[in-house]
Amino acid sequence: MSDAPVDLRSDTLTRPTAAMRRVMAEAEVGDDCYREDPTARALEERVAELFGKPAALFMPSGTMANQCALQVHCRHGEEVVVGEGAHCFYFEGGAGGAFAGVQFVPAGRGGLFDVADLEAAVKPQAYYLPRTALVALENTHNLAGGVVFPQAQVVAIAERARELGLALHLDGARIWNAHVATGLSLAELAAPFDTLSVCFSKGLGAPIGSVLLGSQEQIAHALRVRRMFGGALRQVGVLCAAMLYALDHHLEALSEDHANAQRLAQGVAGLPGVRLDPASVQTNIVAFELERLSAADFVAGAAAEGVLLGAVGVRRVRAVTHRDVDAAAIDRALGSLSRVPPF
Ligand SMILES: Cc1ncc(COP(=O)(O)O)c(C=O)c1O
Structure with a gap:
């Protein structure tokens, strides 16, 4: 029997297996700043297809993916409606305020919220009030205890947000867990959103790596923002190979x-x-x-x-x-x- 500690602090503690390390070592690579890494392209195409979005972009971290999304959707001084304890609000070191220049408005209690909570959080349109630009949901919700955002509630929030002229982003760092828990497809879970971020370095067991998904225009914008954050990397295929391996072997x-x-x-x-x-x-x-x-x-x-x-x-x-x-x-x-x- 092992006497090593049982480490339950986070699913980010997972280490790459020997088989994952082998595919990393053998990955075909190129310079991703020239957009010439074939494994990165393969990952982005596969993930875009899985989630039913036109375009996808490798990101070094979930935080950078969320922060790029904030900059794609918002201008300085605008507001983002989030659930209580949302990662992009609470755990990203104040980056939303510092870099995207946004303010966060928590809706509802406990992480999940409904249409009435959204309506209460959105500011009326007046030149002296901040403009609400974006609604950001988290599924599953980390701080709320890994709960799944009920899909009917997500769809209702998205419909109302569209009527109000708001964009929608999903922090889907653990969307894989929501997929496995509900049986809903990844594309169904992603459908109500303009953009979503998904992480491979948590339960899926890759050492590094997230992906941001959205339209061609949004992802072209995110490519520039990622560069501004210093997140344009070179032979990123060694990481993307681990991410592809995780999709094939660790999801279910x-x-x-x-x-x-x-x-x-x-x-x-x-x-x-x-x-x-x-x-x-x-x-x-x-x-x-x-x-x-x-x-x-x-x-x-x-x-x-x-x-x-x-x-x-x-x-x-x-x-x-x-x-x-x-x-x-x-x-x-x-x-x-x-x-x-x-x-
Ligand atoms: C819900 C959620 N979103 C985003 C992130 C950020 O991911 P990263 O640590 O790769 O920046 C995390 C990390 O724990 C998370 O739990």
Whole structure:
């Protein structure tokens, strides 16, 4: 039995497998700043086709993909409606304000929102008010605990946003998890949006890499913005080969991460001092509240027992399942967590 810590801090911790490293080593490459990397072109064409969008662009990170999208859709001084805790608002170091010059308006509570929340967040048109330009959704929603944005709600928000003249962006870093959890196709999930960003460096297990999707014009614009961020790279095919490999070999296996999250949730829900309804766990993220202990103390206690978790609020803890943690490791983690005192 391994005594290495069970690391549930994030699905970004996944490491490339030996087989993935082999395809990276053998990738055909060229200079992507000249748009001459054949593996990058193959990835972009494949992903555009999968999501049913006219164009796609490799991005070094999900953050850069979201930030390029903000600049494609918005001018300085404009507003972006987001769900509470949206990654592009909360976790991107203030880049939206610093570089795109936008302000964020959180809609609804807890990450997801509906048409009424959207209407409440959009400013009336007046020269003295900021202009609302964009609605950005996140699916699955990270901080909300990996929940899937219900598709009927997404479609209704998109219809209303169009009537209001707003553009739509999806942070689809974990759209793969939504696809596996709902059975909806990637193209169906993407259809309501003008642009979307998708990540390969999380549950899919590639070391680096995201893709931004949209129209030909939007992606041509994003190509320039990516360059401005210093994100135009050279022989990027070594990374794109890993991303293509992940699509072929790791996508459907996300259902194992979901099963492991459910296994973890069932066990954690039984711990004293923890508030968690396992039915609320839809994908690979298990977020729970503590009744007495601070999240920081619980996370420190868990680490001392060999389980690494994240504190995502004063009393809120997050555990994320991923390819590098199997069911046996989840059982080991549950045994260790039962030794963390709940006071
Ligand atoms: C929902 C969501 N969007 C975007 C990102 C950004 O990805 P990256 O870390 O590649 O910048 C993350 C990363 O965790 C995320 O969870």
